[in-house]
Amino acid sequence: MKSRVHVLHGDITQVAVDVIVNAANSSLLGGGGVDGAIHRAAGPALLEACKKVRQQMGECPAGHAVITQAGDLPAKAVIHAVGPVWQGGEHREAELLEDAYMNSLQLALANGYNSIAFPAISTGAYGYPRAAAAEIAVKTVSKFLIRRALPDQVYFVCYDEENAHLYSRLLTQQG
Ligand code: AR6
Secondary structure, eight states: GGGEEEEESSSSSGGGGEEEEEEEEEOOSSHHHHHHHHHHHHHHHHHHHHHHHHHHHOOOOTTOEEEEEESSSSSSEEEEEEEOOOOOSSSSSHHHHHHHHHHHHHHHTTTTTTTEOOOOSSSSOOOOHHHHHHHHHHHHHHHHHHHOOOEEEEEEEEESSSHHHHHHHHHHHHH
């Protein structure tokens, strides 16, 4: 399992994998944080693709994910996953965060993608405690990979040092 899951410290827009995951909001029409960075790097084609999805299916609720083209990014596609807003932990946040990872992995598998990169969904503007979110991310990915050959390579891309340490520690513990 370890050889299939990696931690990178840096900017997810620069990662040349098949598909990168965006920590989107339910509007799918962009925002700040990693969402803003992805839209800036991808250019207007990404926003157009998001608008089309939005017209077809309406808002994307927390825990769900949709896939689009990637515009000018090095990746081939973008999965827009909506994480939960942290409200103290009693509002199904853990379940919704797990769903966001699981639905992203399902989309990568369904589209035949070999490699996927995740940001630390919900740990910025949405306020999810970082250690708890990292545990859910690592556990959910590990659970998914046990029975699936795709995606073969999963990258957790950490923008800040705290997340990079948290993920590295969890992956080392997993052995
Ligand atoms: N590459 C990788 N990770 C990044 C990057 C980057 N370029 N930029 C920030 N991060 P956030 P959320 C990390 O706030 O909490 C947006 O406005 C950041 O350090 O981007 O899910 C959306 O439109 C943090 O650890 O997403 C939504 O409205 C992580 O990405 C809302 O924020 C997630 O932080 C979603 O909030």
